[in-house]
Amino acid sequence: MRVWDSLILIASNITCNLLYNKEEKVNKIIMDAKTVLFIALSFYSYYFMDRTLKNTPKDGPLTKKEKIQVIILLILNTIFSWAIFSFGWKNKLPTKSKQVNKYFKNIFISLIGIAIVAVILSALLIATNPASQIKKANQINKLQK
Numbered sequence: 001m002r003v004w005d006s007l008i009l010i011a012s013n014i015t016c017n018l019l020y021n022k023e024e025k026v027n028k029i030i031m032d033a034k035t036v037l038f039i040a041l042s043f044y045s046y047y048f049m050d051r052t053l054k055n056t057p058k059d060g061p062l063t064k065k066e067k068i069q070v071i072i073l074l075i076l077n078t079i080f081s082w083a084i085f086s087f088g089w090k091n092k093l094p095t096k097s098k099q100v101n102k103y104f105k106n107i108f109i110s111l112i113g114i115a116i117v118a119v120i121l122s123a124l125l126i127a128t129n130p131a132s133q134i135k136k137a138n139q140i141n142k143l144q145k
Contacts, residue, residue: 041077044073046088049088056093078108078111086100
């Protein structure tokens, strides 16, 4: 078997796998991407924390660049980034650690608020959807018969 034949065979196998049960494959790819992103953000959080520990001779407030990086990492990878920063800076850089705790609290409460609003809005959209009301009416009719 030539190289081209084996490449065509591999490509057709991948295509058939993607076409068969396509929705599950796409969901698996998305979940794998989320996992890779989570791991990459966790490693970068640790790298950033360690670099800051090594490059900061004395404790002080977060610089503007550090604030931006900390806030972005806390939004994207909330709990693990907070744990890495908070416990990593706790002894040597307590001021930075306290600032991270403050940002974490604000971001965490905001994310919970956004989730609650999203759940309420989706429930309202489902409740006001005419199709769902027709389904309910049909179910009631079936129960009455």
